[in-house]
Amino acid sequence: MIDPDAELVARVGQGDRAAAAALMTRHLPRMFALARRMLTDPIEAEDAVQDAFIQLWTHAARWEPGRAKFSTWLYRVTLNKCYDRLRRRQTARLDEAADVEDPAPGPDAGLQHAAIAAQIEAALAELPERQRAAIQLCHFQGCGNIEAAEILGVSVEALESLLSRGRRALRQRLDHLRER
Amino acid sequence: MMTEAENEIADGELDRLLAGAAAPSLPVALERRVLADFDRIAARPSLLRSLRRLADAVWPDAPLWQPACALALALMLGAGIATLAPVEAAAPDQTAFAFDGQPDLTPQDF
Numbered sequence: 001m002i003d004p005d006a007e008l009v010a011r012v013g014q015g016d017r018a019a020a021a022a023l024m025t026r027h028l029p030r031m032f033a034l035a036r037r038m039l040t041d042p043i044e045a046e047d048a049v050q051d052a053f054i055q056l057w058t059h060a061a062r063w064e065p066g067r068a069k070f071s072t073w074l075y076r077v078t079l080n081k082c083y084d085r086l087r088r089r090q091t092a093r094l095d096e097a098a099d100v101e102d103p104a105p106g107p108d109a110g111l112q113h114a115a116i117a118a119q120i121e122a123a124l125a126e127l128p129e130r131q132r133a134a135i136q137l138c139h140f141q142g143c144g145n146i147e148a149a150e151i152l153g154v155s156v157e158a159l160e161s162l163l164s165r166g167r168r169a170l171r172q173r174l175d176h177l178r179e180r
Numbered sequence: 181m182m183t184e185a186e187n188e189i190a191d192g193e194l195d196r197l198l199a200g201a202a203a204p205s206l207p208v209a210l211e212r213r214v215l216a217d218f219d220r221i222a223a224r225p226s227l228l229r230s231l232r233r234l235a236d237a238v239w240p241d242a243p244l245w246q247p248a249c250a251l252a253l254a255l256m257l258g259a260g261i262a263t264l265a266p267v268e269a270a271a272p273d274q275t276a277f278a279f280d281g282q283p284d285l286t287p288q289d290f
Contacts, residue, residue, distance in 0.1 A: 010241070014233050015222040017215075024214050029206050036204040046210050053214045057221040061228045064243060120201045139198045171189050174197060 005070040013061035024053065027071065030141055031078045037136050038082040040125045048081040068150075075141070075151045079133055086129055116177060123173040131166030134159055 005026070011019035031052060035045035055077050063070070124132055130152065137148040138159075149159040189197075235247040 007241075010236075012218075013229065014236060015229055017218065017222065020218045020222075021215060024211065024218075028211065028214065029203070032206050032210065033203045042204070042207070045204075046207055046213075049210065050213055050217065054217050054221070057218045061226065061232050116197070117201050120197055135198075139195075140201075140203065167191070167194060170198075171191070171194050174194065175189055177189065177197060 003065060003070050006065040009060055009063045009070055010065070012057070013063060020057065023056075027074055028053075031075065033140060034075065034078055034133075034136055035082050037121070037124055037140065038079070038129065038132060039085055040121070044085055045082075048085055049078060051081045052078040069147070072147055072150045075137070075143075076153070079151060082133075083129065119177065120174065123170055126173060127166050127169055130154075131162050131169065134162035135166045135170070138163055 005023065008019045008023045008026075012023060028049065031049050032045060035048040035052075036042060039045045039048060052074065056074060124135065127135065133152060134148060137143040137151060138145065141148075143151065145156050145159055149156045152159060152162075154162070232244060235242070235244050239247040239250070
């Protein structure tokens with residue numbers, strides 16, 4: 001298995017700033033999207049991604065190519081940072097995210113689209129965190145089932161179960177958006 | 181009375197909705213913060229990083245254990261040769277002579 005990131009990680013391990021910038025450009029948008037949807041709070045998502053990169057910069061010199069795919073490790077680190085933050089939350093922020101106003105259909109299609117997007121985000125935020133992570137990885141990050149299962153640290157069967165339950169919950173919660 | 185299935189949107193419709201959800205926009209400042217962290221961490225002295233640089237100079241693109249093993253093997257080989265190979269003790273210089281003495285003309289037993 002050829003890891004497309006292996007060379008960059010090795011250079012980062014030697015302190016190469018250009019390699020660090022290239023690695024960041026390659027993965028930051030997807031990492032942020034993952035953290036943003038897991039945490040719903042953009043500031044917390046930024047902090048989680050920053051923490052994940054600090055772990056990368058600190059451990060890059062010890063990275064051993066061939067043991068695991070680098071991106072799988074990186075997304076797992078990001079997800080763990082998100083879980084840490086979710087655990088620290090004592091109050092149920094998910095309730096806040098769910099309180100999205102039911103938008104009245106307006107003439108502005110852009111606003112309507114944004115309102116639908118907000119309802120999808122709210123429905124995602126209501127899901128249990130592992131179902132949300134599974135949906136996020138498979139639907140938004142484009143991960144295959146095997147890679148997503150590795151990132152989540154579960155079997156492929158368990159991932160498929162998480163996906164199935166998450167999709168069912170979303171289908172119920174987004175019923176009001178059905179095209180009639 | 182509606183069944184549970186009737187209260188759900190179809191799978192295809194869910195896929196369409198999820199596909200329409202735009203990716204969250206990336207904050208510009210985040211890139212700067214991440215790279216600033218890299219600069220701060222790279223500026224710290226690190227024995228491992230120095231070793232890796234040295235290893236890469238000796239044996240580019242190899243994992244650290246390969247040059248380390250090669251060095252250890254070379255050291256063991258050198259130590260083995262030094263210990264086990266017969267080294268003749270420096271023999272006394274048999275060509276030494278003195279101008280003020282009688283030359284020794286007896287045949288040497290070579």
